[in-house]
Amino acid sequence: MHADDATDEFDGTASGRCAPGLHLVLLLEGNLDLSYGNRRVVLTTACPRSAHEISHGWPSCAQAFLMNAIEPETFSRRIHRGNYARRLSFVISDQWLQHLQEASCAAMPARLRSLLSSHLLAQPWQPTPRAIALAEQIVRPPAYEPILQAIYLESRMLDLLAEALAPPRGSQSIIHNIAQTNTTGLSPRGYCRMAELRAFLSGAAANQLSLEDMARQMGMNANTMQRQFRSAYGTTIFDFLRESALQRARLALERDALSIKQAAALAGYTSPANFATAYKRRFGVTPKLAQRSGQR
Structure with missing residues (x-):
């Protein structure tokens, strides 16, 4: 699983290998320009919403797709300075899905079967408000202990995968379903x-x-x-504000070479010692070590 909320600092291309399995990519805000092998996928949330989405209060133009890779493939993301993206992606292995099917003694859903039989076939998916809420929780998880955070993230990824693989529904059915199954309790x-x-x-x-x-x-x-x-x-709102402040301080230490005292002030701490304690509790390293790693 990969999740981030960042702005590109330079132009270029990030490349790697795409692991076999079912890939889910969801863009909450911004722009993404990706390639899997020869398959290029461009996502943007800078798009007009339909009258139906506006009238029902849909929160954004979040974009997503599902794609299966039968074998390893090259992967690349085109980076443009100043481009912003808040997004998440994760991959589920075919073996895990097959094991799940065998354990449940059930037939593979038609949409999933179609996906798993195709190589690099991207199927667009329009996230519902509930799916967007789950994605936001994955991108910004609570500051639990590591094992509890892993449980928290896995539960939401599986819930999000179920949302993505559910049979497509008509617009009226979608709105009815949100009212019935939206576990966030929000319209x-x-x-x-x-x-x-x-x-x-x-x-x-x-x-x-x-x-x-x-x-x-x-x-x-x-x-x-x-x-x-x-x-x-x-x-909570307080924890969100604290997390945002610590993330800004972390970036300042690692990228901008701020002093620990300056980073503490940026995060809203009057005491560098209290800042260091909170920083280590959140990231598992001291601010001094983070500062050194950014200078390498």
Whole structure:
């Protein structure tokens, strides 16, 4: 599994090998330009939404696809300076799926059978609000202990895979299904409001506001806002802000060669010692070690 939320810093091409198996790629925001062998896939969320999506409050133009690789293939991603992408991808081996089929004593669903019999056939998939919420939780998981975080991530990846492989439904069926099975407890409109709040929290201005100030800005009760945000993203507003601050500090230490005192201030800590404790608890290394690794 790979998940990131980053802006490209240079132009170029990142290349590697694509492992055999069923690949799921979901772009939450931004642009992706990928190639698997000779198969090129370009995704962008900078697209107009349909009247149906707007009227039902669908949160974004998130894009996704499923593709199976029967054998190893070359993989490349074209990088453009300033390009932003918040996305996730993971691969499920054919052996695991076959084992699951045997254990359940059930026939392979037609769509999955079709995918597994084709090499590098990309099938587009329009993520539902529930799928987007699951993806957001994978990209920004809570700061659990390693084994608990692994359990958390695996449960959401399997849930997301089930969403992706479910039989396609008509637009009315989709809306009905969201109302019946959306485990986030949010309507599409409610999730859209939480996506707006998340975008606001990612900016520096949010650090200067109290929870009550944020709630007033969103036109909501503070307790309701907290509950809905946790439902959508699996974390509290406070933990999200702290995680964002620590991630900014980490990038500053590794890339910009800031001092530990400067990184602590950037993350909102007045005490470098308290910052170092929080940093090590989150990333498993001290800020000093992170600083040295960035200077190599």
